Amino acid sequence: MVAQREPRHMTVDEWRELERANPDNKYEYIDGQVYLMSGGSLAHSRIGSNTVRALEDALGNEPCYVYNSDASVSLSEMRYTYPDASVSCDPRDQPTTEQIQVQAPRMVVEVLSDSTEGIDRIRKANLYHACPTIQEYMLIATKYQAVEIQRRAGDEWTLHLFGPNDEIELASIGVHFPLAILYRGTAVPAMLNDQDKSQV
Numbered sequence: 533m534v535a536q537r538e539p540r541h542m543t544v545d546e547w548r549e550l551e552r553a554n555p556d557n558k559y560e561y562i563d564g565q566v567y568l569m570s571g572g573s574l575a576h577s578r579i580g581s582n583t584v585r586a587l588e589d590a591l592g593n594e595p596c597y598v599y600n601s602d603a604s605v606s607l608s609e610m611r612y613t614y615p616d617a618s619v620s621c622d623p624r625d626q627p628t629t630e631q632i633q634v635q636a637p638r639m640v641v642e643v644l645s646d647s648t649e650g651i652d653r654i655r656k657a658n659l660y661h662a663c664p665t666i667q668e669y670m671l672i673a674t675k676y677q678a679v680e681i682q683r684r685a686g687d688e689w690t691l692h693l694f695g696p697n698d699e700i701e702l703a704s705i706g707v708h709f710p711l712a713i714l715y716r717g718t719a720v721p722a723m724l725n726d727q728d729k730s731q732v
Contacts, residue, residue: 542566544610558604561612562659569614572645575674575718579643580616582714583672587619590707596621596638605634607663613656616672617641619705622665639668639704657682661689667704677715677722696722 541564542550550566551559558569571577580601587598599605601616612633622636640660642652652671660669661682669682669689679694683703694700694711701708 558614563610575720576643576645578718582716583617583641586709586713590709597625603634605637615640616643636665641670643672679711
């Protein structure tokens with residue numbers, strides 16, 4: 533999704549009221565700054581749906597909860613985002629009608645787009661790395677079939693890259709599945725052609 537910053541700082545209470553008053557919109561809150569989230573491409577939407585389905589199928593009956601981009605994630609008392617998917621294995625995040633945010637995300641997913649890739653790779657990565665409960669951050673490309681997983685290793689993060697024929701492993705939740713299922717039903721190519729490479 534694309535983020536557009538609101539012109540002024542807000543308190544957390546003001547942000548919550550903004551969300552209540554505008555139920556059809558989603559606003560991320562980062563250290564007093566509010567960002568309106570707008571929609572992405574059809575491929576972006578489809579990949580997001582495929583990801584949620586793949587995670588749910590892989591987890592099976594494990595006591596973990598998969599959420600789509602409608603669920604906001606609490607990173608701290610001053611940081612709330614709407615990742616394209618998130619997983620929590622914390623009992624506090626069992627879905628109820630009263631629960632409005634994922635409190636203890638174990639992994640988060642962002643589907644990349646031209647307008648958000650820089651944000652997702654730098655600003656969002658820093659935010660997610662700073663959240664102590666998050667063990668893995670998964671970024672999914674939309675120009676071609678590729679997945680990047682940033683995995684917590686003590687005080688550092690390791691990088692793991694996956695291509696079209698690879699099996700994705702998510703160590704934080706103990707699952708794996710073929711990368712190809714994330715792109716099922718899309719026209720996203722397995723790799724860039726020469727013309728596309730010249731435009732990257």
